[in-house]
Amino acid sequence: MSASPRFRCIATRDLYKDYGRQRALAGVSLQLQAGQVTALLGENGAGKSTLLSILAGMLQPTRGLVRVDDQPLTEVDDVSFRRCLGVLSHEPRCYAELSPRENLQLFVQLYDVYRPATGSAASEAIERWLRAVNLERAAGRPVRTLSRGMLQRLAIARTLLHQPSLVLLDEPYTGLDQAGVAMLSSLITQERARGAILLIVTHDLATVAPLCDQVLVLSKGRLGACIELPFGSGTGETLLSAYRKADQRGPRSRSSDAATPPGSPP
Amino acid sequence: MSPARFVGQVWLLLRKDVRVELRAGELIYATMLFAAIIVLLFSFAFLGGAPPTVEVMAGVLWVALALAGLVGISRSFEREREADTLRGLLLSPLSRSAVYLSKLLSMALLMSLVVVVVVPGLLLLFGMQLSGAGALGHLLGLLALGILGFTAIASLFSASLGRARGRELLLPLLVYPLSVPVLLAGARGTYDILYGTQESLIDAARWLRFLLAFDVLSITCGLWLFEPLSTNE
Known part of the structure; x- marks a missing residue:
């Protein structure tokens, strides 16, 4: 990282x-x-x-x-x-058409962490965060299908992913x-x-x-x-x-x- | 920041926007349908009279582009606002210029889809004719530059209006007056291209150069103003 x-x-x-x-x-x-x-x-x-x-x-x-x-x-x-900086607001700030995994991949790339961002270190980190917030099973579903609580979990992972x-x-x-x-x-x-x-x-x-x-x-x-x-x-x-x-x-x-x-x- | 890194950021965001739009579909279909309806309405307006002149065709092309384009751009930014994703991008360590440029390019791609509907519509319903490949090349160049100039202005104001009250009303009030040079040069250039003589193509090339200068100016202003206009709530 x-x-x-x-x-x-x-x-x-x-x-x-x-x-x-x-x-x-x-x-x-x-x-x-x-x-x-x-x-x-x-x-x-x-x-x-x-x-x-x-x-x-x-x-x-x-x-x-x-x-x-x-x-x-x-x-x-x-x-x-x-x-x-890691900011968690009222809105999850995630893309509804992308899956939680794709959203986290995007944010890994935006923050330029776990270089190279497409490498295994990035994938492992994303899977670790999906496990940490208990979203493994929903990792491939579009975000728009997630419940409010699941959205909040994803937003938490997005906020802390880059270790702000x-x-x-x-x-x-x-x-x-x-x-x-x-x-x-x-x-x-x-x-x-x-x-x-x-x-x-x-x-x-x-x-x-x-x-x-x-x-x-x-x-x-x-x-x-x-x-x-x-x-x-x-x-x-x-x-x-x-x-x-x-x-x-x-x-x-x-x-x-x-x-x-x-x-x-x- | 190195140019390669900047281009990489723009590419990352552009790819994301295209992926999101392709999956959502809503914006693409709605914008294309709206463009088709505008061309149809214009064709009904001229039904039964004398065949529309090239001036009318040029005007219809650019009015349809401007109306359908702004509907698409406005909706795209509204969706970003609903999920607050634009704020997410602005809070990330990305260059804000990269955010602006990627938005501009993705909106230009969306407006290109309007061209895909409007130009065949004009060929079919208005009997528009192009005199050879040279004229087609000129028209495509004119459209590309016009779309870039228009989206440079529209993207800047769409992002900067933020959560302002009445932004749906404010956006066209700000964008259309400022994009008059684009619409004027586009319509005049298209008229020259459709007229089809050697001299008129030379005139069209002048409008192309005008649009190029306008694009450079508007994109430079956009890159310069995007950060202060979009970040202060």
Whole structure:
């Protein structure tokens, strides 16, 4: 597999985004570290998707800065950055007329990984991913015939196939059954161990809590709270109460429940 | 990026587009059928009157191309939007110019299918005649350059409209005025070719050169503008 650069951290400082007269983000500062899982919580319309789009480089902030390893994102080589980026959105971003195998083959070639992309290394990797997301039996069927859950599994494989160092997951558990939820949680843990930076937008507190090192709460475009947890210790209950406590403290408060805080947001 | 790598990326995406279109079929059949209907409608409009002149035939050819072509291009991008696959490509490490160029070429291939329907339709229903292989060569050259110029503009705006409200309405409003030079040069050049004299073929060659210059300009602008227009949501 061709080497891609690793990011140590990605941070934002005083990020603002306006859509006309409507303010989607208002002074968001955060820091995401390699080998950490961060959950991004917030009500509908809080600005989560806008923040994700800015972190992915698909949207320019009105004001403020995104830094990758202490370098402004605007100065980072665009192609290298996208090579390290894995984004899972609400849409699977797969071609309906192609099979899951063909879709993954295409993405292997797009990301230029497992060179030569048509070689056995690529085929083995694709089969490994099809097994990992339990799509072996449906690997040859057109994507348009797959169920919502199967589509989500394919989208997960497409997102992680090239071993990105910045992984942005928007509601990744949508449509997954119990086995799928367990599979995704295991993959998130593996990606964390590999040293990826993971940001998960979710409303599924109970599932995500044990996987998190850090929880960010976005409220009306502002970062309401940043809560740190020892990895594996969080539960839905603790997360919810911490979330409420943080919400009562007002914007930009921070609570540290961790014995050894893994990150230090600005 | 090396030119070979760039060409490789364009080829990869073009192959993907062709494979997807061939399997879906929907776009190919719908566009060809729409083109056939336009030619039929025009033939009914001139039924019973004097035989259509070469000016009319040239006009019908390019109007049919522009109408059916934009329907196909618009639908193709709409499908990319529904599955959000275009965003997937823009987030990948591919050169955005390669994304634009591959879209342009796949849409040009789709529009070539319109030619396959419209030209025989004009031969059959309008009695269009070509005076020899030279005239046919000129016409094919004119069509190829005209299609490239049209798709260069249409692909750019189809991608850049993103999820804008009313984009189905906005697209023709943006594309048709900007493609007036293509339609004008195409229709005038076709008229000269169909007229069939030595002098008129020389005039047609001038329109060919005009279209070539327009294509270079529009594709260059497209390559330059595609990234800023398509990435900022």
